[in-house]
Amino acid sequence: MERIEMMEIPNTRAEFEYRFHLLRDMMEKDMFRVNQGISLEGLSKIRYLPNGRIDFLSVDEQARCMVNTTLKMRNMKLPESLEEN
Numbered sequence: 001m002e003r004i005e006m007m008e009i010p011n012t013r014a015e016f017e018y019r020f021h022l023l024r025d026m027m028e029k030d031m032f033r034v035n036q037g038i039s040l041e042g043l044s045k046i047r048y049l050p051n052g053r054i055d056f057l058s059v060d061e062q063a064r065c066m067v068n069t070t071l072k073m074r075n076m077k078l079p080e081s082l083e084e085n
Contacts, residue, residue, distance in 0.1 A: 007072050008068070008071070009068065010068075013056075014067070016054075017053065017054055019067035019068065019070070019071050020059075022067070022070065022071050026074075034061075039062070039065075042059075042060045042062030042063035042066065043066060045058055045063070046059055046063060
């Protein structure tokens with residue numbers, strides 16, 4: 001039976017903000033792509049506080065899921081058969 005790993009959730013505000021900054025960096029470097037049917041509306045609604053921190057009241061479930069999934073997939077080890085290609 002295949003073991004399913006649970007997604008890590010951030011424990012601190014700093015960890016959570018890191019995930020958003022990581023995703024923004026990947027998007028700026030054109031390393032983040034989604035299919036046409038995937039909405040990025042949740043990410044576009046994120047606001048920043050005057051001190052530059054993320055206003056977490058503006059972060060919806062879609063945005064949280066996107067950043068947590070991005071980190072999970074970034075840290076995922078590919079099967080050897082895919083790494084060779």
